[in-house]
Amino acid sequence: MDAVFKRYCQIADVVAETFGPRCEAVVHDLSQPENSVVYVANGNVTGRAVGQSFDHLVRQVLMNKDFKEDRAVNYMFETPDHRTIRSSSLLIRDEEGNLAGMLCINVDISGWLRLQEEIGLFTAPRPSPSPSCQEEVAPDVMTMIDDLIWKIVGSQDVKNLTRKKCVELVRFMDEKGIFLVKGTVEKVAEIMGVTKVTVYSYLDEAKGKRR
Numbered sequence: 710m711d712a713v714f715k716r717y718c719q720i721a722d723v724v725a726e727t728f729g730p731r732c733e734a735v736v737h738d739l740s741q742p743e744n745s746v747v748y749v750a751n752g753n754v755t756g757r758a759v760g761q762s763f764d765h766l767v768r769q770v771l772m773n774k775d776f777k778e779d780r781a782v783n784y785m786f787e788t789p790d791h792r793t794i795r796s797s798s799l800l801i802r803d804e805e806g807n808l809a810g811m812l813c814i815n816v817d818i819s820g821w822l823r824l825q826e827e828i829g830l831f832t833a834p835r836p837s838p839s840p841s842c843q844e845e846v847a848p849d850v851m852t853m854i855d856d857l858i859w860k861i862v863g864s865q866d867v868k869n870l871t872r873k874k875c876v877e878l879v880r881f882m883d884e885k886g887i888f889l890v891k892g893t894v895e896k897v898a899e900i901m902g903v904t905k906v907t908v909y910s911y912l913d914e915a916k917g918k919r920r
Contacts, residue, residue, distance in 0.1 A: 714738055717801060717812050718748040724814055725750035731820070737763050737801075737811040745810075754817050755788055766811060770798045792819040854890055858882070862900045872911075875901065879908065880915035888912070 714736055721734030733754035737745040746761045765786060773781040779800040786794050795818045801810035861882055870878075879897070887893050898908045 711738075711809075713801065713803070714747055714810060717810070721748055721750045721812065728816065730754075731817040733757060733815040733817075735813045735815070737766075737813070739763070739766075739808060739810050747810075754815050755794060757815075763811065765796065765798065765813070769796070770800075770811070792817055793822055794818070851890070851892070854887065854893065855896060858887060858893065858896055858900060861887075862897065867901045870901075875903075876911045876914045879911035883912060883915055 717736045721736055724734045725732050730751055731754060733749065733751040735746060735750075735752075735757050736748040738747045739745055743762050744760045745763045746757060746759050749757045749759060752758055765784075769784045769786065770776060770781045773784055775781060775784075779802070780798065782797040784796055786796060788794060794815050796813060796815045798811055798813045800808060801812060803809040862878060865874075865878065867875075878901075882888065882893075882897065887897075894905050894908050898905045901908070
């Protein structure tokens with residue numbers, strides 16, 4: 710084995726030891742293309758073995774749209790048993806600059822992808838109620854809301870309430886989301902014995918606005 714390849718074999722060992730058993734590093738000698746693999750560290754990742762031929766040099770390295778400066782980084786391929794491998798390859802050149810070999814780093818990221826999927830399922834945003842008025846509310850829900858309005862307003866002597874107190878009542882109902890439901894302004898106006906316009910004026914005042 711040429712000295713240049715021995716050096717890359719040491720690099721392969723360092724890479725594999727640094728990133729652990731799911732990382733494989735392979736050294737190819739392309740002067741013998743049919744048996745290009747001359748060294749493998751952690752060959753359990755893709756089953757690579759000395760004496761095998763190269764697989765991805767042309768399709769995923771040389772023809773990679775991001776191939777530059779003699780390397781292609783982070784391209785993906787799938788193993789026969791459907792594991793996803795993230796791979797990076799660096800061309801090895803001789804002293805004259807001719808293509809001599811290749812260092813490939815293969816990382817099995819299948820576990821990370823499954824974890825990413827699980828995290829995505831767990832953290833996916835859930836639908837939340839719209840902050841705008843609902844167009845339709847189930848009859849039994851509307852009945853409960855009507856009853857709630859009566860409990861908030863109906864116990865008051867509405868005819869003798871000051872405007873300040875009316876505004877406070879409307880503010881309370883607004884804070885509790887009563888007015889998010891279609892038809893509640895009319896219901897409040899009916900119970901308070903005022904017009905819808907008056908209820909809207911109470912709402913504006915409760916929110917610090919003036920008509």
